[in-house]
Amino acid sequence: MSRIDVRKTYKLFIGGAFPRSESGYSYAVNDTKGAFVANAALASRKDARDSVVAARKAFPGWAGKTAYNRAQILYRVAEVMEDRRPQFVQAVRQSEGLTAARAEKVLDEAIDRLVWYAGWADKLTQVIGNANPVAGPFFNLSTPEPTGVVAVLAPQESSLLGLVSAIAPVIVTGNTAVVVSSYDRPLPAVTFAEVLSTSDVPGGVVNILTGSAATIAPWLASHMDVNAIDLTGIAGDTELATSLEVAAADNLKRVRRAPAAEPDWSVDPGLDAMTAFVETKTVWHPIGS
Amino acid sequence: MPPTPAAATSQGPAWDFSDVTHSDASLRRFLHGLPGVDQVGADARAASLGTRSIKTTAKAYALDLAIRMVDLTTLEGQDTHGKVRALAAKAMRPDPADPTCPATAAVCVYPDMVATAKDVLGDSGVNVAAVATAFPSGRAALDIKLADTRDAVEAGADEIDMVIDRGAFLSGRYLQVFEEIVAVKEACARPDGQSAHLKVIFETGELQTYDNVRRVSWLGMMAGAHFIKTSTGKVQPAATLPVTMVMLQAVRDFREATGQMVGVKPAGGIRTSKDAIKYLVVVNEVAGPDWLDPDWFRFGASTLLNELLMQRTKMTTGRYSGPDYFTLD
Numbered sequence: 001m002s003r004i005d006v007r008k009t010y011k012l013f014i015g016g017a018f019p020r021s022e023s024g025y026s027y028a029v030n031d032t033k034g035a036f037v038a039n040a041a042l043a044s045r046k047d048a049r050d051s052v053v054a055a056r057k058a059f060p061g062w063a064g065k066t067a068y069n070r071a072q073i074l075y076r077v078a079e080v081m082e083d084r085r086p087q088f089v090q091a092v093r094q095s096e097g098l099t100a101a102r103a104e105k106v107l108d109e110a111i112d113r114l115v116w117y118a119g120w121a122d123k124l125t126q127v128i129g130n131a132n133p134v135a136g137p138f139f140n141l142s143t144p145e146p147t148g149v150v151a152v153l154a155p156q157e158s159s160l161l162g163l164v165s166a167i168a169p170v171i172v173t174g175n176t177a178v179v180v181s182s183y184d185r186p187l188p189a190v191t192f193a194e195v196l197s198t199s200d201v202p203g204g205v206v207n208i209l210t211g212s213a214a215t216i217a218p219w220l221a222s223h224m225d226v227n228a229i230d231l232t233g234i235a236g237d238t239e240l241a242t243s244l245e246v247a248a249a250d251n252l253k254r255v256r257r258a259p260a261a262e263p264d265w266s267v268d269p270g271l272d273a274m275t276a277f278v279e280t281k282t283v284w285h286p287i288g289s
Numbered sequence: 290m291p292p293t294p295a296a297a298t299s300q301g302p303a304w305d306f307s308d309v310t311h312s313d314a315s316l317r318r319f320l321h322g323l324p325g326v327d328q329v330g331a332d333a334r335a336a337s338l339g340t341r342s343i344k345t346t347a348k349a350y351a352l353d354l355a356i357r358m359v360d361l362t363t364l365e366g367q368d369t370h371g372k373v374r375a376l377a378a379k380a381m382r383p384d385p386a387d388p389t390c391p392a393t394a395a396v397c398v399y400p401d402m403v404a405t406a407k408d409v410l411g412d413s414g415v416n417v418a419a420v421a422t423a424f425p426s427g428r429a430a431l432d433i434k435l436a437d438t439r440d441a442v443e444a445g446a447d448e449i450d451m452v453i454d455r456g457a458f459l460s461g462r463y464l465q466v467f468e469e470i471v472a473v474k475e476a477c478a479r480p481d482g483q484s485a486h487l488k489v490i491f492e493t494g495e496l497q498t499y500d501n502v503r504r505v506s507w508l509g510m511m512a513g514a515h516f517i518k519t520s521t522g523k524v525q526p527a528a529t530l531p532v533t534m535v536m537l538q539a540v541r542d543f544r545e546a547t548g549q550m551v552g553v554k555p556a557g558g559i560r561t562s563k564d565a566i567k568y569l570v571v572v573n574e575v576a577g578p579d580w581l582d583p584d585w586f587r588f589g590a591s592t593l594l595n596e597l598l599m600q601r602t603k604m605t606t607g608r609y610s611g612p613d614y615f616t617l618d
Contacts, residue, residue: 049609052609052611056611056612219608219609222607222608222609223608223609223611224608224609224610224611224613224614225609225610225611225612225613226611247608250608251611
């Protein structure tokens with residue numbers, strides 16, 4: 001007698017929990033050859049709203065942790081990913097149609113990327129902060145502070161390396177994130193959500209929505225309680241990008257603009273992804289005698 | 290239908306419960322003769338009413354109505370005159386960016402803050418409600434409770450929120466609770482012949498059963514309460530949907546029996562617009578549309594108002610709003 005398949009329907013990741021979409025909808029996810037793999041929840045605007053509430057609630061606690069502690073937590077995420085290698089490799093193969101060896105390499109790069117960003121947690125301030133020379137008896141210190149709640153439209157093609165490269169730089173500086181995963185390739189994001197919930201990342205710091213960026217992004221771009229938006233995931237869609245930038249202007253969101261084409265995620269990302277979502281705080285302090 | 294007291298058969302305009310309330314024994318007989326509440330049924334009914342979908346124009350109406358029903362409350366030991374002034378200003382103009390936003394029903398404060406609140410509110414139409422009678426525990430001698438009440442009325446309170454003696458109620462001394470409410474109601478009288486409205490707080494979180502909630506509702510209404518109120522907000526659980534539903538059934542039955550309308554005020558624990566709208570659905574379905582008015586239904590709340598304002602702003606602007614755009618209080 002043949003065994004009956006366990007057909008999976010994955011859920012969203014909001015505020016540290018795994019709820020179904022408020023809309024009740026899900027959609028079929030196929031591998032690159034068109035074979036059914038699993039169902040994923042189709043996030044609605046209300047899921048986006050709930051995610052923003054969760055992210056806002058998590059923000060003070062996350063931003064208030066020491067940079068060293070955030071580094072430890074990000075490193076822990078990398079550790080747990082390492083423990084789940086086979087699952088990630090399978091998800092990447094199904095999503096991106098890679099060979100096992102190529103998928104292993106992508107996973108290596110994703111884990112290394114996370115470790116690399118974890119290292120930046122307590123070093124970024126030293127690199128982009130400054131003790132400014134001023135004409136008076138004052139210490140004048142500029143330091144980067146997290147921007148707040150950041151909406152991240154994750155890359156559509158690079159479902160794991162691109163996803164990690166989009167999320168890690170946002171949260172490492174103390175921001176919290178609402179992430180819209182790749183529509184056609186959401187499964188690595190779902191597995192990544194399971195990793196986040198079993199590492200030490202507080203609930204609400206990263207919220208992952210599977211679904212269509214074109215449907216959800218306008219609500220995030222116009223949301224008055226979202227402080228910044230990363231449009232990388234809609235690379236090439238100039239029309240949508242423009243309308244999102246217009247909507248984002250209402251509350252002066254920081255916008256990381258959509259590139260013309262999806263970037264090559266395997267190259268050294270530099271500091272841009274981190275510095276895009278920090279605010280410079282400058283403090284004047286009397287030197288005294 | 291509740292059992293009808295003997296006097297109910299006469300056609301007198303005013304309702305006379307004196308045959309019920311003349312002794313502890315008769316009062317007990319009446320209250321324990323009320324039909325019991327099916328707890329599972331009440332929970333299920335409240336939950337099913339909570340699933341109604343209220344959208345678009347109905348939602349806009351419900352949000353505005355809910356704002357008009359809010360008793361904007363601050364009952365903290367750390368309250369200052371400045372905070373009460375700020376709160377009173379907010380009650381008059383909840384959303385300074387939108388002149389079409391209605392004012393709240395009242396501001397609810399401790400008695401020593403009444404004069405401050407009244408000073409700001411003046412004749413704006415927003416009432417000042419004061420909690421009295423050794424709020425929130427109600428553990429004080431009767432003359433102290435009465436002095437507390439008179440003091441608040443003298444300072445200009447339009448409404449008095451009193452707490453009942455839960456210890457007396459739970460140990461079955463119903464007449465004592467009844468007489469205390471009657472005495473406090475008398476203390477609400479003003480020299481000009483008018484009287485401050487009396488809200489009676491039952492603290493349903495301490496009453497254990499829905500049967501007790503139904504009994505205490507009748508007790509409060511027979512004693513002359515203008516409003517019956519669930520909770521002080523200092524005890525968990527505070528207001529819940531099923532408890533409020535049982536109280537709404539009681540006011541509906543009381544009007545059927547006597548022709549008199551009594552208001553209901555859930556307080557504490559109502560934090561989201563969605564919750565508030567669920568309560569309004571229950572009001573409409575259980576008590577009837579007559580109660581959909583700030584004169585007959587109120588929300589005791591503080592954080593709820595900002596939630597309602599955010600939802601209202603979402604309805605008018607088409608984009609989600611955030612807490613940054615409303616006052617912290």
